[in-house]
Amino acid sequence: MTMVNTWRSYWFSFKKYSSLEKKEITAIIIGSAVLALIIGLDDGSPEFVMGYWLRNLFNCFLIVLLALIVKQIAQRATSTAVGFKPEYKPWLYGLGIGIILALASKGKLWFLAPGGIVVYHLAGHRLGTFRYGLNYWPLGIIGLMGPVSSLILAIFFKVMLGVFPQNALILLALKFNLYFAGFSMLPIPPLDGTHLFFASRMVYAFAFGTIIALCFALFYLPIIWALPIGLLVGIGAVVLNAFVIEK
Amino acid sequence: MRILESKKGIEMVDQWVELLMFTLLIISFALSVSIGSLVFNYIVVFIFGLMSGRFLYYRRKTFPFYLIVFGGIVGYLIGVRYGSWKMTLFLFIVGTTISWYLHSKRIIR
Numbered sequence: 001m002t003m004v005n006t007w008r009s010y011w012f013s014f015k016k017y018s019s020l021e022k023k024e025i026t027a028i029i030i031g032s033a034v035l036a037l038i039i040g041l042d043d044g045s046p047e048f049v050m051g052y053w054l055r056n057l058f059n060c061f062l063i064v065l066l067a068l069i070v071k072q073i074a075q076r077a078t079s080t081a082v083g084f085k086p087e088y089k090p091w092l093y094g095l096g097i098g099i100i101l102a103l104a105s106k107g108k109l110w111f112l113a114p115g116g117i118v119v120y121h122l123a124g125h126r127l128g129t130f131r132y133g134l135n136y137w138p139l140g141i142i143g144l145m146g147p148v149s150s151l152i153l154a155i156f157f158k159v160m161l162g163v164f165p166q167n168a169l170i171l172l173a174l175k176f177n178l179y180f181a182g183f184s185m186l187p188i189p190p191l192d193g194t195h196l197f198f199a200s201r202m203v204y205a206f207a208f209g210t211i212i213a214l215c216f217a218l219f220y221l222p223i224i225w226a227l228p229i230g231l232l233v234g235i236g237a238v239v240l241n242a243f244v245i246e247k
Numbered sequence: 248m249r250i251l252e253s254k255k256g257i258e259m260v261d262q263w264v265e266l267l268m269f270t271l272l273i274i275s276f277a278l279s280v281s282i283g284s285l286v287f288n289y290i291v292v293f294i295f296g297l298m299s300g301r302f303l304y305y306r307r308k309t310f311p312f313y314l315i316v317f318g319g320i321v322g323y324l325i326g327v328r329y330g331s332w333k334m335t336l337f338l339f340i341v342g343t344t345i346s347w348y349l350h351s352k353r354i355i356r
Contacts, residue, residue, distance in 0.1 A: 092355075096298040103287045104278050 017085040018076035027090040031114035036061035042107025074149035082138040084119035091115040091190040112183040116190040140199025146192035150181035178215040209237025264311040268318030279326030296342020304350040
């Protein structure tokens, strides 16, 4: 009975505080369009054919939109669980830098930084004085959920690629999600990595090492090999952080 | 914070404007040299203008940031390979003005 009530309470809070507002939906759609332009600028064909390019761009838009929605769901579910109200904030400089780099490199260089999440304290839903207010650690976990959700989506596409090999669309979706997870871990203020960086440097080192290694390993190796390699690199990053950087 | 305690750190704190201006000059020069098309050049400089308009609007009362943006556009103009530098500069100013206007009217925040 208690469990049911807990889930009902959680679901109520999720619906009440985690639904997307109009400005957030606009920001996600604009962000998706810009990221789609970045990854779809070079469609891989030797000659420019408008119809083919536009179709590829639309496919890219759907891939990016899916990735952003999954990321938002993961981060919003986590922030509701720890008692914060989430809000998606676009990063206009990041989008601008992305477009400029994509145009300068004719679509070869991807810079994927559409924005990040900020949270607000829900005073009415926090009982007692235990760590009352915003604090770093839950914020770090919310931030971490972004790259983790992108990686889970990438693993899903990797499995799909096993079922439909040589499918260019699934390959692009896999590549995008891996890049997206990697970029999200950068400790540049609006991106998700920043929250974890300020929460715990050691956990950040582990997560950064694991996620960056997984981004490479999942693209080139089977999942069964990629996961242990990611964990090993993550442990290596913790050791490096403890004995060299934080010495 | 260890770097701020060293001599280099003190120099950096004193000369951050020159440092950032020179860095942006180099980056924008490399960027404009790498652009291989007239249309892309004009699109990029327009977006650069939009970004600098936002950057300057939020820091409009602080002079050093104008210098940093000036370094950026000078570096870009030096490296332009396609199109005229006058048109490039014009598009940059148009982009900056539009962005400044949109921010001042609170259409973009």
